[in-house]
Amino acid sequence: MADILIVDDEVRLRTLLSRTLVAAGHRPLSAADGTEACQTVRSRTVDLVLLDLVMPGMDGLTVLRQIQKLDDPPPIVVLSGVGDVGTRVQAINEGATDFVTKPFVTAELLARVNRHLGVPRSVAESGRYLVHGDLSLDTRRRVLHTPQGDRSLSERESAVLAYLLRREGDVCTREELLKDIWGYDFDPGSNVLEVCVGRLRTKIANPTMIETVRGVGYCVAEA
Amino acid sequence: MADILIVDDEVRLRTLLSRTLVAAGHRPLSAADGTEACQTVRSRTVDLVLLDLVMPGMDGLTVLRQIQKLDDPPPIVVLSGVGDVGTRVQAINEGATDFVTKPFVTAELLARVNRHLGVPRSVAESGRYLVHGDLSLDTRRRVLHTPQGDRSLSERESAVLAYLLRREGDVCTREELLKDIWGYDFDPGSNVLEVCVGRLRTKIANPTMIETVRGVGYCVAEA
DNA sequence: GCCTCTCATGACGTGTTCGTGACGTGAGGT
DNA sequence: ACCTCACGTCACGAACACGTCATGAGAGGC
Numbered sequence: 295m296a297d298i299l300i301v302d303d304e305v306r307l308r309t310l311l312s313r314t315l316v317a318a319g320h321r322p323l324s325a326a327d328g329t330e331a332c333q334t335v336r337s338r339t340v341d342l343v344l345l346d347l348v349m350p351g352m353d354g355l356t357v358l359r360q361i362q363k364l365d366d367p368p369p370i371v372v373l374s375g376v377g378d379v380g381t382r383v384q385a386i387n388e389g390a391t392d393f394v395t396k397p398f399v400t401a402e403l404l405a406r407v408n409r410h411l412g413v414p415r416s417v418a419e420s421g422r423y424l425v426h427g428d429l430s431l432d433t434r435r436r437v438l439h440t441p442q443g444d445r446s447l448s449e450r451e452s453a454v455l456a457y458l459l460r461r462e463g464d465v466c467t468r469e470e471l472l473k474d475i476w477g478y479d480f481d482p483g484s485n486v487l488e489v490c491v492g493r494l495r496t497k498i499a500n501p502t503m504i505e506t507v508r509g510v511g512y513c514v515a516e517a
Numbered sequence: 518m519a520d521i522l523i524v525d526d527e528v529r530l531r532t533l534l535s536r537t538l539v540a541a542g543h544r545p546l547s548a549a550d551g552t553e554a555c556q557t558v559r560s561r562t563v564d565l566v567l568l569d570l571v572m573p574g575m576d577g578l579t580v581l582r583q584i585q586k587l588d589d590p591p592p593i594v595v596l597s598g599v600g601d602v603g604t605r606v607q608a609i610n611e612g613a614t615d616f617v618t619k620p621f622v623t624a625e626l627l628a629r630v631n632r633h634l635g636v637p638r639s640v641a642e643s644g645r646y647l648v649h650g651d652l653s654l655d656t657r658r659r660v661l662h663t664p665q666g667d668r669s670l671s672e673r674e675s676a677v678l679a680y681l682l683r684r685e686g687d688v689c690t691r692e693e694l695l696k697d698i699w700g701y702d703f704d705p706g707s708n709v710l711e712v713c714v715g716r717l718r719t720k721i722a723n724p725t726m727i728e729t730v731r732g733v734g735y736c737v738a739e740a
Numbered sequence: 741g742c743c744t745c746t747c748a749t750g751a752c753g754t755g756t757t758c759g760t761g762a763c764g765t766g767a768g769g770t
Numbered sequence: 771a772c773c774t775c776a777c778g779t780c781a782c783g784a785a786c787a788c789g790t791c792a793t794g795a796g797a798g799g800c
Contacts (some may be wrong), residue, residue, distance in 0.1 A: 395595055448746055461628045465657045474622045484749055485788080492789060495745095505658065508756075508787065509672055635756055707760060710775060718756090718778095731767075731776065 296411050297325045301331040301357060302373070310441045311344060318404050328352025332360050337369075341418045342411055345390075358390060362435060369410040371403075424459040427517040429499065430443035431455055442498045450475070451472075451494050454487075458504065461515035465507050519564035519634050522546045522582060524554040525596070526572045532694055534567060538655045541631070551575025555583050558591075565634055566593045570608060581613060584605050591632040596621070606732045647682040652738040661731065673698070681727065683739045690734035 298320050300311050305326075312322040314476065323333035323340065329352055334340065343361060347354035355370070361367050369391035391410050394403050408445040424431045428439045436452040438445050447455065455474045458466055468487055491512060495501040505513045521543050523534045532545050537544040542608035546563065548554035552575055557563065560668060566584060568578035577595070584590050595608045614633050617626050647654045652663045659675040663669050670678065676698045681689060690709055695701040699709065714735060718724040729737045 374566055449746070457622075457625075460625050464628055466624070470624055474624070482748090486748060487791085488788060489748080495789095506788075510659075511655075515658075673758070705759090708777080709759060712759075712779085715778060715780095727778070 295322050295439065297323060297330065298337065298407065299325060299334055299343045299368075300474060301325045301328070301343060301354075302346040303327060304346075304395065306345075314404060315407075318408070320407075328354070328357040330359075331357050335361055335364065337366060340368050342368050342405070342407060343368055347372045355407055359429060371406060371410060372424075390414045424456055426459055426462065426503075442499050445497045447494070450490050451497070454490055455494055458512060460516045462514050465513040467511040469511075471511065518542050518544065520544050520546060520562065522548060522554065522563045523529075523643055524548045524551070524566060524577075524590075525569040526550060527569075530569070534626075537627060538630075539625050548692050551577070551583075552582040556585065556727075558584055560697065563591050565591050565630060567596060567630070568593055568613075571597075573661065578608060581608060594626075594629060594633060606626075611731075640647065647679055649682055649726075649737065651687065654682060665722055668720045670717075673713050675721070678711055678717055681735060685737050686739040688730050688734055688736040692734075694734065703737045709721045 298315055300315075300322055302308050302311070302434060303326055307326050310325065313317055323334060325334055327349060328336040331343075331345075332352075335343070345357060351358075358370060358372070359423055361370060371392045371394060372390045373394055392406055395407060410455075424433060429438060431438050431447075431452065433452060436447045436449065438447055438455070444462050455469065457471060457475060468481075471487060472482065476482070491506075496505070497502055502515060505515060507513055523531055523538075523545055525531050525534070525668055526549055528549075531549070535545040535547065546557060546660050548557055551574060554566075554568075555575075558566070568577055568580060581593060581595070584593060592614040595613045596619055597608070597616050615629055616735060645655065645657050646655060652661060654661050654675070655668075656675060658673065659670050661670055662676070677694065679692065680698060691704075694710060695705065699705070714727060714729075718727055722726070726737060728738060730736055
């Protein structure tokens, strides 16, 4: 049993989905447009969102982004027509958990919904969150959750921190970082890396977390 | 050193992965499709499987399931494109140990592979830690762990200590040290070595650990 | 068009590293 | 016991790596 928000402008589809979900033992909620959806999602906890991309008024992708901005966004299953492959890819990139092409078989839809409900979020989105001690990095939203609150990181900052965290306990050389993040094959002759690490450290609760190994590179010790 | 099966239909990726693994001290095996992979995995022992999900012929997920049916299935690291979140979730549900999204940084892939091999750090980073009695030297981070806490060593200090520890119980002559660490072929006429050893001893809990053999060189006795 | 955010750049300050030479000290040979 | 030589210790200074700052260009939002 889970609270599932249906976002679609067509009444018939909404009622169809509602009935299917009730039959499967869930509690459906409805929203006819993006604005309503955002309100609902903010005012109460929702376990999963079924989102139609094509809607009048607020665009589906916009709704997607709005939901992703939440602290602990629920999984989002996108409903899309067969045609719009581009939008679909974009939706996935924007953080959609899964998608179902219309017209769909209710059984399949249900299977997917259940899958995303059953799977703990940490597993479903494994790799999205990088946890280290008492702070965790949301690599998609580029937000760092610390005991002192959330801070948003820039793209570069996030990339560097993610790189270090993924290789936690390992020393990452300046060459590796410059190559894999900046795409530089040789030393740029400037101190981009240092500046970026500096900015990162100011945003981290514990600046000593990123250790510098003189003449080699940087390292985040294992928690 | 571990036997790692690479399952991918693209030749270029297979060779790239092979090279990377060999460089890291592993023995790679290749399979171009699911059928071949299943055969290999049944006919011999494999320590880890690198599995591409998207393949013609037998589906990656099917291979995954087949491997899981083995008596003592090896860990499976799945390679997946950024887009296919759904398949990824399914792969995790089906028992994949971890996954890496393509395109990937080889260093990260290696780190994960090593992590999932039963004997992670000792094999993957053989020689990284030099242990002697109650202290251990992390040669990559250049940090010395002592009962009194950690101290960071400079490059030279670390090099000298590592050299002595690797030849524990053996007397290292001044000529050897000066040649192998400083690159000096003849006595520099200064006391670089003594100064360095001196600095080292102050950072070590037990200064008598580095024994001087008058007229010859230095030695660290076996613990 | 204006504003904000990101990010590269180069100047500058600072701490670390490491070689150097002066000097003290202890060991070993005679 | 003395002398000598090898080693240890110290303080100094130069080179270097890193961190910090202010600045300006460019992208993107309103």
